Amino acid sequence: MTIAVTKSRVEDKLYQNRYLVDPGRPHITVRPHEKPSANLLALTHVCPAKCYELNDKGQVEITPDGCMECGTCRILCETSGEIEWNYPRGGFGVLFKFG
Amino acid sequence: MIEEKFDAIVIGAGMSGNAAAYTMASHGLKVLQLERGEYPGSKNVQGAIMYANMLEKIIPDFRDDAPLERHLVEQRLWVMDDTSHTGIHYRSDDFNEAKPNRYTIIRAQFDKWFSRKVREAGATVLCETTVTELVRDAKDRVVGVRTDRAGGAIFADVVVLAEGVSGLLGPRAGLREIPKPQTVALAVKEMHFLPEEVIEQRFGLKGDEGCVIEAVGTTSRGMAGLGFLYTNKESISLGIGCLVSDFAAMMESPYVLLDALKNHPSIRPLIAGSEVKEYAAHLIPEGGYKAIPQLFGDGWVVVGDAAQLNNAVHREGSNLAMTSGRIAAEAIVKVKSRNGPMTKRNLALYKAMLDKSFVVKDLRKYKDMPALLHTNSSNFFTTYPRLMSQAAQNFMRVDGTPKIEKEKATTAAFIKARSRWGLVSDAVRLAFAWR
Numbered sequence: 001m002t003i004a005v006t007k008s009r010v011e012d013k014l015y016q017n018r019y020l021v022d023p024g025r026p027h028i029t030v031r032p033h034e035k036p037s038a039n040l041l042a043l044t045h046v047c048p049a050k051c052y053e054l055n056d057k058g059q060v061e062i063t064p065d066g067c068m069e070c071g072t073c074r075i076l077c078e079t080s081g082e083i084e085w086n087y088p089r090g091g092f093g094v095l096f097k098f099g
Numbered sequence: 100m101i102e103e104k105f106d107a108i109v110i111g112a113g114m115s116g117n118a119a120a121y122t123m124a125s126h127g128l129k130v131l132q133l134e135r136g137e138y139p140g141s142k143n144v145q146g147a148i149m150y151a152n153m154l155e156k157i158i159p160d161f162r163d164d165a166p167l168e169r170h171l172v173e174q175r176l177w178v179m180d181d182t183s184h185t186g187i188h189y190r191s192d193d194f195n196e197a198k199p200n201r202y203t204i205i206r207a208q209f210d211k212w213f214s215r216k217v218r219e220a221g222a223t224v225l226c227e228t229t230v231t232e233l234v235r236d237a238k239d240r241v242v243g244v245r246t247d248r249a250g251g252a253i254f255a256d257v258v259v260l261a262e263g264v265s266g267l268l269g270p271r272a273g274l275r276e277i278p279k280p281q282t283v284a285l286a287v288k289e290m291h292f293l294p295e296e297v298i299e300q301r302f303g304l305k306g307d308e309g310c311v312i313e314a315v316g317t318t319s320r321g322m323a324g325l326g327f328l329y330t331n332k333e334s335i336s337l338g339i340g341c342l343v344s345d346f347a348a349m350m351e352s353p354y355v356l357l358d359a360l361k362n363h364p365s366i367r368p369l370i371a372g373s374e375v376k377e378y379a380a381h382l383i384p385e386g387g388y389k390a391i392p393q394l395f396g397d398g399w400v401v402v403g404d405a406a407q408l409n410n411a412v413h414r415e416g417s418n419l420a421m422t423s424g425r426i427a428a429e430a431i432v433k434v435k436s437r438n439g440p441m442t443k444r445n446l447a448l449y450k451a452m453l454d455k456s457f458v459v460k461d462l463r464k465y466k467d468m469p470a471l472l473h474t475n476s477s478n479f480f481t482t483y484p485r486l487m488s489q490a491a492q493n494f495m496r497v498d499g500t501p502k503i504e505k506e507k508a509t510t511a512a513f514i515k516a517r518s519r520w521g522l523v524s525d526a527v528r529l530a531f532a533w534r
Contacts, residue, residue, distance in 0.1 A: 010354045013289070013378035020137070042347040048287045048354060048380035069142065070380040071265030072285045075278055075343050087135055087267065089247050091227030095141045098290045098334075098377045099206035 010050045014066040021065055022092040028064045028073065029084045036060045039076040040083075047073055068094050105131045105255040107431060108244055109222075110230050110268065112139035114417045115403025116261030117213040118157050118424030124222035126432040131253065132222050133246060135229040140210030143263075144288070144381035145417055146329055146336060148311065149204045153418035157425050158216060162198065166208040168331035169309025170199030173302070177365065179316030179326075180488040184365040195308070203309050203329045203336070233258060233272045233399070240442075241272075241398035257398055257431055257441040261424060264382045264404040275392035275401065280347060281473050282386030282407070284324065286340025287353040289361075291373035295333045301369055302330055313414065316484035318360050322349060323476035325414070326360050328369065335370055337361065340383055345476060353380065383416065384409040388466035394453070395446040400427045408458055412465045419458045426452045467532040478525060482516050 028051075033040070040060050043052040049066040052073070062083075074085040087093070109120040112134035120132040136142040148171070154161050173190035194200060218224050234243040234252045243254035260269050264283060269275045302310040314326035324341030339356050346353065360366055384390065384407040391407050394400060402408070403420035410419060430449035431441070439445045453459050472479060490509045513522060 010352075013354060013375070016375060016377050017379075039347060042350055045350045045352045046285070046343070046346045048285065048352075050352075050354075068144075068378075068380040069265070070144075070285060071382050072343055072346075072380070074265060075280050075283055075382070076347055079277060085267075087229050090135050090229040091137045093142075095137050096144060096207050096377065096379055098208075099140055099143045099145065099147075099210070099379060 010048075011066075014049055017066075017068070018095045018097060019065065020092050020095060022088055025089065026062070026064050027086045027088045027093065028062055028067065030060055030062050031082050031084070033059060033082070037077075037080065037082060039080070043073050043076060046076070103129075105129050105253070106435060107131075107257050107259060108133065108253060108255040109259040109261055110244065111261035111263060111266075111403075111405075112136070112210060112214050112217075112224065112226075113143045113261060113263055113403065113420065114210075114213075115405075115420035115424035116259070117210065117217050118421040119259045119261060119402060119428040120217045120222045120224075121157060121213070121220050122425050122428030123431060124217060124220035126428075127221075128432065128435060130222035131255065132217060132224045133228045133230050133244070134224065134226045137227055138211060139214035139224070139226065140207035143206045143210055144379045145204075145206045146288070146327055146338065146414070147204050147206050147209075147417065148329060148414070149202050149209065150415065150418040151198065151200055151202065153421045157421060165212050166204065167307075168203040168205060169304070169307050170194065171201045171203070171311055172304070172308045173310040175310070175312040177312055177314040177316070178484045178487050179314050179318050179363065179365065180485045181317055182364055183488045183492070184314065184316075185484075185487050185491050203311070203331050205331060205334075230262075230268060233268055235272075239397065241396070256435075257400065257446070259424075259427060259431075260399060260401040260405050261403050262405050264384050264407075266405040269392075269401055269405060274396060274399065275405075278382070278384060278386065278390070278407070280344035281342060282384065282390045282469065283343050284340040284383045284385045284411070285343050285346055285353055285380065286338055286383055287357050287378070287380045288336055288338030289357065289375050289379075290377040291335040291337055291370045292333060292376055293335065293370070293373045297372075298330055298333065298335065304330065307332075314360075314366075315480060317481050318356065318363065319480050320349065320351060320356065321477040321481045322346065322351065323472040323480060324356075327414075328366065334376075335373065337366070337370060342385065342473065342476075343382070344473070354378075383411070385411045385469055387411060387469045388459070388462040389469070391459075391462065394450050395443060397443045398441050400431070400446055400449050402427045408462070410461050410465065412468055413461070415461075422456060422458050423453060426456060426458075464534075465532065471528055471532045475525070475528070478517065478521075486513055486516055
């Protein structure tokens, strides 16, 4: 058998998952800011679904569609008020087939 | 939406919530269980290994119909550097017993089964329902919940918070703190599918036998972390987790670590040719004994991951969750049977019972371990694994160097990396945290 495990992009990983997106109702939002704090900036690397990205102005933005609801960003940035974190409405969000 | 009052409301249909709901319902209590997922298990993530004894105490004949993957006959602990692994393997035919001790499971399937048992025991289970708030009376007692469904509050004598590690309700109601970055690990995992016979061949298994690998070392890039590989019937769960505080400080990406683990020469051949069908992420409470919050109050108890009941040293979580759910339920049943109100005073019985169980005893044993690993991660996860690999290779490579010189070189490498004092100090600290 050939051994071929190559580096995959996180987008390809998320593509395997099942989601029920709640349109127009993001369950996580980032508070407007001039410059991101160290923890907020870290989310652009640490978020396992790569939901957080830097925009042209160097601010952190979120697209929570691929969110796996792990809560890492909440642990790092909820107490400081930099993000607002809620669960999606009942039934929405990630739906693990295996878990 | 629901007018009637319940004896108990259980929030969450994971291991602890199902154990609590099942135990209370089978003792005749009127139980409502609320789950935000589309089905029980759809929000739950675990490695996953399930310990039979803890489930047996709840559902003795679970083996008859529970969806179990493989029972474990072999465990490998690997210390890894970039190109090697040094391993301790334990394999015993004794584990091929009539009632095996540990199984791999797939949580979405297992939780659906457990939830069916909960409903059969008489509880009402409502999915796709996110609890938004705890309801309190004038005396600040918890008396019910509000959900995101239409309709008013739902009332109960006691609310069991089985909302998991990222539970919002407890912290928002001021019952406990949000976990800290240094007391939770972020783990990511992929499900790799392979034909049954390929898995059996690669791991030397037959029938339902299973094997697990747990790996520490440079794979976590100096962070406190663990990689794992669990064999299921026709899939392999492969993942890695590290402390959130370490991830943030190092600005590492969990999926980069996972891909590196997949490409490690010791792991790559084991998953070659597999089809990945899911990528999951989850937090694991790692704070241990010192992170356990207040467990009970007027009208409420907290169980499982929400209560930080996880033994990181032994990678046991679901059994502590199930046991705390069962014990909380038994305490509630006891209070109820003598017509006692669900006051803080009466619910203290839950903590008293939990303190006597392995759950708290085990966590107390390792109470200093989380801090040790947190402050010393680069030594334990990078320096020592590299030294071990060099020592083993030095020992095994036959090249005409006299053995005495090889031994001296190995000793010198350890001293150079950590100094004599550092080696002794690490050993003593580890021994004290372990004892």
